[in-house]
Amino acid sequence: MSYSEETLMAYADGELDPAARAALEAAMAADPGLARRVARHQALRARLRAALDPVLDEPLPQRLLESVRGAAAPRPAAKVIPLKRPAAPRWSWPQLGALAASLVLGALLGPLVLHPPAGGGALITRDGEMLAGGALARALTEELASNQTPGSPVEIGVSFRARDGGYCRSFQLREEQALAGVACREHDAWRLEVLAQSPAQPPAAGGYRPAATALPPSVARTLDELRAGEALDASAEAAARAHGWER
Secondary structure (H helix, E strand, O other): OOOOHHHHHHHHOOOOOHHHHHHHHHHHHHOHHHHHHHHHHHHHHHHHHHHHHHHHOOEOOHHHHHHHHHHOOOOOOOOOOOOOOOOOOEOOHHHHHHHHHHHHHHHHHHHHHHOOOOOOOOEEEEOOEEEEOHHHHHHHHHOEOOEOOOOOOEEEEEEEEEOOOOEEEEEEEOOOOOEEEEEEEEOOEEEEEEEEEOOOOOOOHHHOOOOOOOOOHHHHHHHHHHEOOOOOOHHHHHHHHHOOOOO
């Protein structure tokens, strides 16, 4: 049975009914790929909660409420059971999700859509996942951290084996507002595990950066959570590239 990203997100949020939850857990036990998809949603939800839980207690700005009410068509009132007197409107997870998608991602990724690096857009979406495209995909596939092309719009950081046996690489896009992230090889593409804004950093001597000290905290944390051991050295990285980054 095929599960949509919406169903997996509902599972990560604890919103599936018991029967659907049991069926999905049985499918996860038999399908490691499905289990990895669910784990990604759970990890993302945990990071969002850690960052946004304080915002849930803040009242919605009146200006934003008026703007939304004026733009949206009237909808039937939801059926609710009033347990106490009405309180000031609060942020909800659906609202936060919409705002994160439209504001945060728009602010960070907009330049890559409107003014992408040479060779096409660096980010694409497929089946609900964010993947590397254009110059970023080529750099992740072809560039070695120990021998990078001068002037490339992408700087490769470290390459390593993930806990599931696949290969992952950290990177930084050399833009006015640089973005750093980690991408992992899956089938014929590089799937982005995390992406964060980062001040541009000059490369280490020889272009090789064996440590993650210059990465944003969220990227460094994701890297540590994913990797199964030490970063690949130059020879191991070259061998992985020669084999197409296959497991």
